[in-house]
Amino acid sequence: MGRARGWGGGTGAARVVGLVNVIEYPWSPGAATGVGSHPGDDPLEAARVVFGELPALPYLPELPDRGVGADMVGRTARLLVDMPVEVQPSGWRFTDRPGRDMARAHDAMSRDLDALEEVAQGYSGPLKLQVTGPWTLAGAIELKHGDKALADPGAVRDLTASLAEGVAAHVANARRRVPGAEILLQLDEPGLPGVLAGTVPTASGFGRLRAVEEPVATEALRAVLSATDAFPLVHCCAPGVPFGLLRTAGARAISVDAALLRRRDEDAIGETLEADVALFLGVLPATDAAIPDLKQVAAPAVDLWRRLGFPRDRLAAQIVLTPSCGLAGASPDYARRALTTCRRAAEILTEIE
Template sequence: MAAASGIGSHPGEDERAYAEALRVVVGELSDGHVPYLPEVPGRGPHATMTGRATAVWAELGADLQPVGWRLTGGGTGVDQRRARSLLGQDLDRLEEATQGYAGRLKVQVCGPWTLAATVERPRGDRVLGDHGARRDLAAALAEGIGAHVADLRRRVPAAEVVVQVDEPALPAVLAAQVPTASGFSRHRRVDPPEASAALELVLGAITAAGAEPWVHSCAADVPVDLLVGAGARGVLVDLDVLAPTAYDRLARTLEDGGTVGLGVVPGVGSGAPQPGQLIERVLRFTEMLGLDPEEVGSGLLLTPACGLAGRPGEEAAGVLRACREAAADLP
């Protein structure tokens, strides 16, 4: 049977919104689907995708500047400590809400290339512009993820942990489309072998920690071959924008027993879709790939295309419910 999940983010700006997001996720997805640790980035920079990553990675210091997160030459800064404290509080709530839970449980972390394209070096401009800094960042992320998975497994002992590595900027990194700090130029492209090596380091750390590595990217030109070659056991995409060139590789991923997450609901919009509409989309997709839904159904995951932070709270719950009901009714 297909399953349903979410990408990570939920709407809101305070701790009550986080409590509601967790209630919705656990309530909608605990029975045979893939619940996850919600993110509510509206709570501030410590709760964003990048802020969460600074809370996870090991040894590298970071602080907040007007331009965003920046590496420091010293130890952990006050902003990084706040990010770690917030993540710890969120994990405490997840542990309480999932007492006795057994099954897949997902956490999300920003990937090494999106971080390299986002985080500043101590003297300015992106980590992406420094070969040594981006290697150090990938290594720190890999080390920190191992400890993060171990902590989650301690908190929810019967969980089958999945780590979703978010790489929305990876296609831009590969295509030399990331602007420099001045905005007048672009960083040089990263060659696929180097991109793969950093991903292998991070995805390998996830596997070594006893978790299953997935990668999510909602760009059009998702490099599925590169992701699977680097060790991803699941690939999550936005079905509305995905280039047809990726279809064959996604089909092989399903045939090989991997997971393909189909983003079948826009992250922003008006109202939740009907489950029947989502079923039709999935069936059209599998037919186009020449796959039998009954044979690959257990590898299919229905999700929103991206996070749900851009939707009102009641719509976010409705989107997850529609994905769950559609997954349960697929052939």
């Protein structure tokens, strides 16, 4: 096994002894985290919940309930350099100059970062940021006079370069606000399997956009993931996660919904883990539901690990437990309990024999 280069080594970092080297991750063994979104519209309260319930691996919460500009697409579109967007009846669209919608998006992010800075004062350790990946973004934003950006390879290249520049600035801003943080950068790519399969609808909805070839998809992801030295991970809460593609693109962790994994995925998952890539495993529903006991919550990780036959002492370091997706659709009480449960279930992973 190799060594994860350029990351890890921080206080409490997970250390996995391999056949030759030691692999280090930014989080401590038995860590849990969340995917990103939260219910409500109070960024300070959301940050307090995250840092209170997930002290080993907190993240910058997203609050889409605030409306335009706080949603998944608008929140990341504000990072694009020299590519302003606006909301039309059909959704987000590129425009000639920034307007009210971008102003709202910038204001929402500023408030989020202010809250983060206040709550994380004196914090030292891993901190996760989430942005929408280039392929999901290209499948959601329309060109000024045409179809979705995904239909135009030149537009996708421009979007990718713009996003990479904006993401680098975003990570640098977070580091200035929380100097002790070791940043993890999560690209949210729920649309990626559809992009690869050619199932993304055209703007009219009457057709499907041509499938993107894997090497092209890989290069765009690599460009954004490598724009900063933050620890790179990709979240995909859709069936058909392309594990091999994400590894090749440079992801050092892959975040998935355990309920969507199938036995046929296990060879690809095993190769991913063998390559020292961590697995962020979604083990609780993202909306209000009965929460099972801790052993049941941890069971998908434990059972998967045993089926794959990996050494027990790698489990707690290489698997991080999360809810299945963002918690924006949950009640505030459930969101808090889900994070608490993930944290406590992850602790069990350190005790598995």
